[in-house]
Amino acid sequence: MKVIEKSMSCPPPRKPRTIIAFTLAEVLITLGIIGVVSALTIPNLIANYQEKVHLTRLKKTASELTNAYNLAVSENGSVNTWSNGTSMTEHGKALNNVFSQYLKYVKVCEKYSKACESPTIHNRNGSKYWTRNPFDYYSNGAVKYFLTDGSIIQIKASVGDGYTSNWCRYPSKYSHYLYKCGEILVDTNGFKGPNRNGVDVFKFLIMQDKLLPLGAKDDHSIENFTACNGTSGYGEAFGTCTAWALYNENMDYLHCPKELSWDGKHSCK
Numbered sequence: 001m002k003v004i005e006k007s008m009s010c011p012p013p014r015k016p017r018t019i020i021a022f023t024l025a026e027v028l029i030t031l032g033i034i035g036v037v038s039a040l041t042i043p044n045l046i047a048n049y050q051e052k053v054h055l056t057r058l059k060k061t062a063s064e065l066t067n068a069y070n071l072a073v074s075e076n077g078s079v080n081t082w083s084n085g086t087s088m089t090e091h092g093k094a095l096n097n098v099f100s101q102y103l104k105y106v107k108v109c110e111k112y113s114k115a116c117e118s119p120t121i122h123n124r125n126g127s128k129y130w131t132r133n134p135f136d137y138y139s140n141g142a143v144k145y146f147l148t149d150g151s152i153i154q155i156k157a158s159v160g161d162g163y164t165s166n167w168c169r170y171p172s173k174y175s176h177y178l179y180k181c182g183e184i185l186v187d188t189n190g191f192k193g194p195n196r197n198g199v200d201v202f203k204f205l206i207m208q209d210k211l212l213p214l215g216a217k218d219d220h221s222i223e224n225f226t227a228c229n230g231t232s233g234y235g236e237a238f239g240t241c242t243a244w245a246l247y248n249e250n251m252d253y254l255h256c257p258k259e260l261s262w263d264g265k266h267s268c269k
Contacts, residue, residue, distance in 0.1 A: 038235045038267040040069065051251045056198050058245055061151055062213065063205060065184060068102035069211040080208050083157075091167055092141015092157035095182045095206065099155055100143070100217035107146040112136050117145060118152055118187065123236050124254055129197060134238055135185055150192065154185040155206075160220065171209040177220030180264040182206035198228060198253060203239020213247075215240035217262040227258035 076082060078100050083094030100108070109116035118135040121126055135144055135154050142156035159167045162175040168181035184204040187195060195201060203214040215225045225244050227237035241253055248266045256268040 031064065047233065051199075051210060051254075054188065055245060055249060055251065057151075058202060058242075059199070061153075061186055061202075061206070061211065062150075062246060065153075065186075068099065069206070071102050072098050078208055079206060082228075083168075086164075088140040088157045088159070088164055090141065090184065092143075092155075094141075095157055096141065096143040096155050100145070103145055103153075104148045105145040106148055109144040109146075110142075111138050118144070119191050120198045121187075121201055121238075122194065124196060124198050124241075126194075126196065126259075129238070134188065139193070140182075148232070150190045152187040153189045156182055158183040158205075168208050168214050170206040174209065174217070175220070175224060176205055176212060178206050178207070181208055182212075184202050184211075197236065198241030198245065198251065199239060201239070202242040202245070204242065213242040213245075215243040216247075217243075219243075225253075225260075225262060229253050229260055 021161060036058070052178070058208055071080065080093070082098050083091045084120070085091050086095060107116075116136075118133045120128060121133050135152060138144075138156075140158060142154050143154065144151055144154040157167065158180045160175065160180065163178065166178050167187040168179065170179045182205075184206060186202045186204065188200045188202070193200070205212040205214055214223055215228050217224065219225075219240075221232055222237060225240060226232035228241040228244060229234070241251075244260075245251055246252060250267055252268045253260055259265050259268065
């Protein structure tokens with residue numbers, strides 16, 4: 001019998017494993033790049049998000065006011081039948097007597113007092129708008145409401161150039177400037193801020209046949225979008241960015257106002 005001996009040879013030695021890693025310098029450089037990119041992009045992302053929030057609140061407020069207006073008209077007739085007065089103060093009181101029935105509010109103010117103060121309103125660039133908040137001028141039968149959702153509105157009678165005889169005379173297909181019935185000033189989030197014109201502060205027109213956001217293409221030169229983007233020659237008028245924000249669903253007038261127009265670009269892009 002042959003005995004076959006198996007060779008007990010040793011396996012070849014293993015090659016040492018190569019470990020790939022970053023050096024400390026490379027890690028620090030990468031973190032630095034990430035930090036720079038974050039510093040450049042995160043503020044823009046936050047700003048864009050905040051603008052979307054403000055737009056959402058504006059749309060909600062516009063919807064609620066439009067519903068209130070439609071209910072008021074359906075149950076009380078056309079706006080120009082609400083008042084038998086002969087002055088803008090009497091017209092304003094009549095508007096509020098009807099409109100207030102369809103609003104949900106926690107406090108109402110018919111004259112200026114410390115208890116009824118509103119936040120200070122600012123221009124688009126953050127500078128102070130007026131010496132006193134426009135919500136605290138109680139002309140033309142104005143009444144201010146602190147709504148249950150935290151927003152603040154003021155309703156008053158209004159007509160272009162003070163011609164009382166033109167008050168609420170024609171439906172909206174005629175001049176939005178001369179034949180207004182009233183105005184609704186809106187601060188969509190009240191004391192939360194930033195209380196800036198065109199950011200959380202807006203204006204709507206009460207017409208004989210509908211509620212209109214201020215600043216539309218065909219509005220008077222004092223009240224259209226050129227008074228929002230600063231090209232009208234009349235300065236920055238209160239509430240004139242409202243129509244743009246609602247119809248174009250952006251607040252790009254905060255970033256490139258001189259590039260925008262109803263007949264041209266509708267965004268900064």
